[in-house]
Amino acid sequence: MNKYGRLCRSTHLRFALPHAGIANRSVLVLGRKAYSSQRVVNNIRNHRWYSSKLAPKLTAESYPDVKRDQRFKSLSSEDIAYFRSFLSESELVEANEGNDNIAAFNEDWMRKYKGQSKLLLKPKTVVNVSRIMKYCNENKLAVVPQGGNTGLVGGSVPVFDEIILSLANINKIREFDPVSGIFKCDAGVILEAANDYLEEQGYIFPLDLGAKGSCHVGGVVATNAGGLRLLRYGSLHGSVLGLEVVLPNGKIVNSMHSLRKDNTGYDLKQLFVGSEGTIGIVTGVSILAAPKPKATNVCFLATDDYATVQKVFVRAKQELSEILSAFEFMDDKSLLLTKEHLKDVQFPLENEYPFYILIETSGSNKEHDDSKLEAFLESAMEDGLVVDGVVAQDETELANLWQWREMIPESSQSHGGVYKYDVSLPLKSMYSLVEACNERLTEAGLLGDAPKPVVFAIGYGHVGDGNLHLNIAVREYTKDVEKCLEPFVYEFVQSHFGSVSAEHGLGFQKKNYIGYSKTPEEIEIIKDIKNHFDPNGIMNPYKYV
């Protein structure tokens, strides 16, 4: 018998919610070997932590077709002397001989990209960000703004010798109004720190994601991150109220005073939400925090096929309605890798199934929420939609169930590396992309036991947002695999009217694929805006569009 409250097909009334006080209720203790996303992110804080042990090649070598833009000036000792004139010792780091001292800022988290920057600037004030940008713009020095450097598309690291401008030292919480829920902070505040601060005041940050222990609030906004709470709290385009932004020419544009509603003029801040550092540097964020839920439930369910996952989603929207805060799905292969990776951690279900669903509810009344969840589970079991499942009985179990979803990204690269695609697709055709990739890789002779490069393709993601994470677990990165996948994945998405980047952004990886999601007219305007704000093209070059 599983240690969670339990659901199974033949005895569907045996599941129990915490308040029901069933006999076999107990706390699941995962033991010393337990991972939790919390621990992982804390590790990230203390030392640079990568998704892979494979050392990356220089981006310039991996992508020889991308050439350094000769309009940009090379860094000189005069430039460094100028920066030193107003930055302290700790705000300016010159690369040593082997670049080791700033390697963590030159390489991305996935270790797919590696830049060759010789200079890392970490200003402590917005005014100094402005001075840096003004100088770089006048002298045509290219710049990569960098937050927590947790991006998944190579957007936050240099491609060649761009100066790295890190926001890590601009990291103060500015103010919070507990009546309106408006929270203001510097861009460099770690997402988890912002959320911890808000939780103490009865609120939460309206966005959550796996990298919360190292990503910055400013980076989250600049990349328009999605994450785990979007289904409930909506996108950052709705919750961000104001920004402080340094433009390429050094001008500071400030809308941090905005209240919840301000309908005067174009909503300029929206341009910077998701601009990936290409037209300005976000230095401050004002955002509407959400009241902290008083009750949270999590259940982990199994279904027989993908069609049923969709039915469970429709049912959950109907029955859980305003308390539904997450609806995540995972295929069997996702959890196969995660089981391997978590080793001794006990899997919540006794058997294996083709698809799993994690549902979270968040509300203000535990009794009401339990009752709604109970009614939903009972009807889903009775109609044969859900074939097995468990409901977390306490905070520990809740965190443990979540880890089976949150550890998938890390587990998916445990064989060596991973090709990550993050796409939006209409719900009905979402999973067929994963199947198509496995077929295609098998046919190409690339998928199978070692030494074949590909382990397999897995699919998981935010069903509630129409967002699939397609991960191709590999033993090594090869050009053959890349050619087999691209542009195939993008063409598939385009033909199904999806987006080639649901939440990860474009960065370096998807620069050339925007045409699969945007029309020529849109791309023309996007380029136009880029050129207008950044006529010298110094902001995060070789990326985005």
Added chain:
Amino acid sequence: MNKYGRLCRSTHLRFALPHAGIANRSVLVLGRKAYSSQRVVNNIRNHRWYSSKLAPKLTAESYPDVKRDQRFKSLSSEDIAYFRSFLSESELVEANEGNDNIAAFNEDWMRKYKGQSKLLLKPKTVVNVSRIMKYCNENKLAVVPQGGNTGLVGGSVPVFDEIILSLANINKIREFDPVSGIFKCDAGVILEAANDYLEEQGYIFPLDLGAKGSCHVGGVVATNAGGLRLLRYGSLHGSVLGLEVVLPNGKIVNSMHSLRKDNTGYDLKQLFVGSEGTIGIVTGVSILAAPKPKATNVCFLATDDYATVQKVFVRAKQELSEILSAFEFMDDKSLLLTKEHLKDVQFPLENEYPFYILIETSGSNKEHDDSKLEAFLESAMEDGLVVDGVVAQDETELANLWQWREMIPESSQSHGGVYKYDVSLPLKSMYSLVEACNERLTEAGLLGDAPKPVVFAIGYGHVGDGNLHLNIAVREYTKDVEKCLEPFVYEFVQSHFGSVSAEHGLGFQKKNYIGYSKTPEEIEIIKDIKNHFDPNGIMNPYKYV
């Protein structure tokens, strides 16, 4: 005894929710003279309906300092011949001698502004909108895009001889996906029609406002309207997923295929949400509909002072949390005017109080919602926050309670006219603006019994959004009153870090006041974007910025 379920200070347990089945429960029938916002809006559909009987003066006469821009060409018979070459009889209306035939399109709803357009175009296709714009741009003919013409800042009518381009004939619902909730329609679909359509499928439009019977979905988006559901469903910047827009040069930009998440490139559609027809014409809208609540409760409460209104709001956020869908406040003067206006309709409370609150909850489980509301009301009564109140017992009573809030705008002009201000202010200083206006108008000798021009200033609005509607009820519009109010109101808002337009937009009325809410850097970028998209300045000139 009042006919609603009843709350009062001394016997706070006497209130009853519908399921409690109290003895005195009965349906309030308002009788033949009853108004309902529903009836009013239906009237609007059948004939043009204004807020005032006072005929407007020409804007050119009221504001002699505003001069016609001589860059614009005057309409010629060649121009009309060109438009006739592809538009049918019903799509092109030339003004007759007295302009009577297109007066309803030249005048705004408040009858404060009156243009002198000689040509009304009502194309039936987006392609023809594009042809019109291309021609107007090449020939420097100024254009006013017009939706339902229900705006409150003179933004949707011409100032001089601009061509009126109405979207009324582009009015088809395009598609709806009941799994994702994504709804797509033409810009000219009436908001109420869109909502009715969605309700049949178990969803609602995520925005509601008093003018729903005549305003267009496209107009709502182009002006970034707020309305009554913002507290629950957030702003249009979060819920609009894609737009179809015709640019000033005639190019059609289309992002209607977007799914819930698309993170590729700047989110261009956001520029058009709230652009008030100054850089493009919204012709199609894709928006995320919200599931239709299965249960709705409304209560109408009284408090002794404004400080207590704030306390009730904080309490409601805590206790009603995810089911709180509206929190509206009204001062005594607002309801004094509404009582006069509604005449024989019975007021829900027996006594009068300084402040009233309307709270709406929307949820998926009637029993749970009733229980939450009951607990909230009990605690608010026990702590002396709420001194009287009623809870609607059925749909009819619910609509009747809402009308005491929804009829305020109309009632506020029943003495002749109204100066309307729609501002964001921090909650604590929100009502002091109303008090300051009454004091100032009294000191200036402008407020009092006839023949003094001002009846008094009233305050009401969306507490949940920090949004105050300040209405100055007047017997006539005079320059003295206007000078007494402006820039005073704007200066007050600026000094409290508010917005001079929370949801009404800028239009003609607030063009010169954007500087009270936006910094010079922001205004520079806004002007820059305007000039960039519309270099000939033909789109909705003399307005916005």
